[in-house]
Amino acid sequence: xxxxxxKIIESILMLCATxxxxxxxxxxxxxxxxxxxxxxxxxxxxFLTDTQWTPLFAEKHFGILPLISGTLLTTFIAIxxxxxxxxxxxxxxxxxxxxxxxxIVKPLLEVxxxxxxxxxxxxxxMVVTPFLQKFIPDMAxxxxxxxxxxxxxxxxxxxxxxxxxxxxxxxxxxxxxxxGMGATRLQTSFKVLVPAATSGITVSIILAISRAIGETxxxxxxxxxxxxxxxxxxxxxxxxxxxxVQVSLGxxxxxxxxxxxIFAAGIALFVLTFILNNIxxxxxxxxxxxxx
Amino acid sequence: MVKDNNMGKLHAEKVNVYYGDHHxxxxxxxxxxxxxxxxxxxxxxxxKSTFLRLLNRMNDYIExxxxxxxxxxxxxxxxxxxxxxxxxxxxxxxxxxxxxxFPKTIYENVVYxxxxxxxxxxxxxxxxxxxxxxxxxxxxxxxxxxxxxxxxLSGGQQQRLCIARTIAVEPTIILMDEPASALDPISSAKIxxxxxxxxxxxxxxxxxxxxxxxSRVSDKTAFFYLGELVEYGATDQIFTxxxxxxxxxxxxxxxx
Numbered sequence: 291x292x293x294x295x296x297k298i299i300e301s302i303l304m305l306c307a308t309x310x311x312x313x314x315x316x317x318x319x320x321x322x323x324x325x326x327x328x329x330x331x332x333x334x335x336x337f338l339t340d341t342q343w344t345p346l347f348a349e350k351h352f353g354i355l356p357l358i359s360g361t362l363l364t365t366f367i368a369i370x371x372x373x374x375x376x377x378x379x380x381x382x383x384x385x386x387x388x389x390x391x392x393x394i395v396k397p398l399l400e401v402x403x404x405x406x407x408x409x410x411x412x413x414x415x416m417v418v419t420p421f422l423q424k425f426i427p428d429m430a431x432x433x434x435x436x437x438x439x440x441x442x443x444x445x446x447x448x449x450x451x452x453x454x455x456x457x458x459x460x461x462x463x464x465x466x467x468x469x470g471m472g473a474t475r476l477q478t479s480f481k482v483l484v485p486a487a488t489s490g491i492t493v494s495i496i497l498a499i500s501r502a503i504g505e506t507x508x509x510x511x512x513x514x515x516x517x518x519x520x521x522x523x524x525x526x527x528x529x530x531x532x533x534x535v536q537v538s539l540g541x542x543x544x545x546x547x548x549x550x551x552i553f554a555a556g557i558a559l560f561v562l563t564f565i566l567n568n569i570x571x572x573x574x575x576x577x578x579x580x581x582x
Numbered sequence: 583m584v585k586d587n588n589m590g591k592l593h594a595e596k597v598n599v600y601y602g603d604h605h606x607x608x609x610x611x612x613x614x615x616x617x618x619x620x621x622x623x624x625x626x627x628x629x630k631s632t633f634l635r636l637l638n639r640m641n642d643y644i645e646x647x648x649x650x651x652x653x654x655x656x657x658x659x660x661x662x663x664x665x666x667x668x669x670x671x672x673x674x675x676x677x678x679x680x681x682x683x684f685p686k687t688i689y690e691n692v693v694y695x696x697x698x699x700x701x702x703x704x705x706x707x708x709x710x711x712x713x714x715x716x717x718x719x720x721x722x723x724x725x726x727x728x729x730x731x732x733x734x735l736s737g738g739q740q741q742r743l744c745i746a747r748t749i750a751v752e753p754t755i756i757l758m759d760e761p762a763s764a765l766d767p768i769s770s771a772k773i774x775x776x777x778x779x780x781x782x783x784x785x786x787x788x789x790x791x792x793x794x795x796x797s798r799v800s801d802k803t804a805f806f807y808l809g810e811l812v813e814y815g816a817t818d819q820i821f822t823x824x825x826x827x828x829x830x831x832x833x834x835x836x837x838x
Contacts, residue, residue: 464684466676470671471747471748472698472699485686
């Protein structure tokens with residue numbers, strides 16, 4: 291009787307696991323099969339080297355570079371905001387804040403990640419952009435800077451939370467060794483704790499980058515939808531994700547070349563995040579070996 | 583307070599420590615002379631480690647920590663508001679129970695204290711590394727791998743490295759919290775030899791559970807029990823003819 295029950299539960303659990311694996315395989319299969327028919331019409335070389343992305347225009351170009359540059363530009367701005375802020379918060383919470391304060395503030399910070407991204411998007415468009423335009427009159431209404439900044443705010447808790455965990459797990463003995471030598475808290479943080487927690491902090495940064503690269507709504511709302519190969523943060527650009535949204539919402543014919551471009555863009559996005567996740571997995575593994 | 587020769591290098595007067603409601607150290611008075619080795623002995627939880635950590639203010643960051651009474655080093659109150667705790671710790675170094683080298687190279691471990699003081703002169707740093715490692719008899723073993731990770735050393739070597747790191751900043755007092763208890767007997771013996779040599783230059787206070795070790799390395803011994811300093815005197819006297827019955831019972835192993 292008990293055995294039978296065990297068997298049933300086991301198969302249910304097995305089923306759940308299988309579903310998630312099958313979903314991943316399914317997505318990959320659709321991405322690859324759809325984009326393979328895209329790549330039979332557009333050469334991979336053009337896709338990777340052409341500097342224009344105009345699949346919806348009369349004169350079609352299929353260079354992914356403008357989308358990648360848009361993605362990397364907004365991501366870069368986001369990290370520029372999130373890394374120093376997130377790391378400072380992590381160091382403050384870990385080294386300076388009273389225990390009780392830390393207990394309250396850490397979950398509060400994580401609320402930042404729970405705000406719907408559409409809210410962030412409008413915040414970027416309606417608040418941050420007009421505010422920045424006061425200082426930078428040349429800035430366009432749609433641009434990479436303001437969604438980049440807002441995205442940075444959104445990913446602060448990823449960096450602060452995970453980095454704080456990493457700092458927290460540095461053995462107390464190292465901290466005491468440093469204090470015992472006459473180091474201040476700041477010196478201890480930067481000379482001992484941060485170096486010892488480098489791997490954990492790096493993982494947090496990579497996860498934050500992944501999150502920023504995959505972020506869609508904020509950039510779709512506030513960055514404009516003009517694929518442009520540029521590093522200028524003041525003009526409209528388009529990210530990979532935004533392009534996918536744009537086409538998915540529009541009325542392109544299913545099965546057409548235009549339709550297939552979103553799978554090609556999807557593959558590019560997938561490859562980017564896949565590489566980053568693997569790097570973070572690799573670092574995490576190395577990190578665990580070091581401390582055991 | 584004016585310096586009085588009877589007070590010695592370090593003088594504690596009516597020291598009490600509380601963690602919240604717990605009364606950890608009770609009315610301890612103690613004077614320690616320069617260039618001696620003093621052993622703190624007593625059963626676990628008797629307050630000897632807490633008292634040791636008072637001397638370089640390592641308890642400062644513990645929540646609910648409270649202290650009354652005075653601790654003077656060279657006649658100056660180390661808990662005075664004007665004292666910078668970092669300066670104090672440069673003068674009162676500490677070696678911990680478990681070897682705790684930084685995950686850096688051997689060289690960087692030794693110069694850590696100098697680097698945080700902002701010393702950059704390479705020839706000076708090199709010299710300090712060589713001198714410090716020679717003093718702890720580690721130089722010959724590691725001189726060819728100074729730029730390799732300190733974590734690759736054996737436990738005993740790591741502990742000697744930690745002592746080298748401590749003496750590199752030239753403290754006058756070195757506190758040792760059971761420095762040999764995590765080591766094998768041979769490494770432990772090396773640490774004991776080292777303590778006898780370091781006495782020439784430093785005032786050493788060592789907490790130990792190991793009675794033989796206390797009797798071998800120390801000049802004076804302080805026996806703590808339940809937060810009180812039960813007996814304090816010359817090590818020979820404490821171990822051969824203690825005054826208090828409690829001390830007698832402890833050193834003969836009747837409790838502990």
